Amino acid sequence: MPEIKKINKRKRIGLVAHDHKKPDLIDWAVFNKTVLAKHELFATGTTGHLMEEALDRPVKKLLSGPLGGDQQIGAMIAAGELDMLIFFWDPMQAQPHDSDVKALLRIGVAWNIPMACDRATADFIITSHFMHEEYEAIIPDYSDYLHRSIEDGHA
Numbered sequence: 001m002p003e004i005k006k007i008n009k010r011k012r013i014g015l016v017a018h019d020h021k022k023p024d025l026i027d028w029a030v031f032n033k034t035v036l037a038k039h040e041l042f043a044t045g046t047t048g049h050l051m052e053e054a055l056d057r058p059v060k061k062l063l064s065g066p067l068g069g070d071q072q073i074g075a076m077i078a079a080g081e082l083d084m085l086i087f088f089w090d091p092m093q094a095q096p097h098d099s100d101v102k103a104l105l106r107i108g109v110a111w112n113i114p115m116a117c118d119r120a121t122a123d124f125i126i127t128s129h130f131m132h133e134e135y136e137a138i139i140p141d142y143s144d145y146l147h148r149s150i151e152d153g154h155a
Helices: 019-031 045-055 069-078 098-110 119-126
Strands: 003-007 012-017 040-044 060-062 084-088 135-139
Touching: 012 019, 012 045, 012 069, 019 045, 019 084, 019 119, 040 045, 040 069, 045 060, 060 069, 069 098, 084 098, 084 119
Parallel strands: 012 040, 012 084, 040 060
Antiparallel strands: 003 135
């Protein structure tokens, strides 16, 4: 039987945006201000400051993405401390911390959390009836991976 993680009615939402996508994320958040007011918001660096000003409400601010904020968000996902991620990343511009970006997206998928990387997907998530009720997410079973045989010095 799969392990289940209960996502409460009040969601813990991670918000991240690359520099050229910050205005898009802020615009989206302001448009969805009423729904977001019912949830707990976490954001990396500058995004958190901008979000707090635009929404006129507290946002738990982490480090700037390139300084470790992406990794903080990833750690929160792995620890079960975030329920979803809204990450507007810029597909047209290389980032100095691209490896962190890829790792963050990988962690979100690995732990089966709802993620939006663009406005259309964010709209689908935030208008889902699951945003307003508890949800039981299946936690992937990594026991085979954890108990694999390690040979030849490969991890």
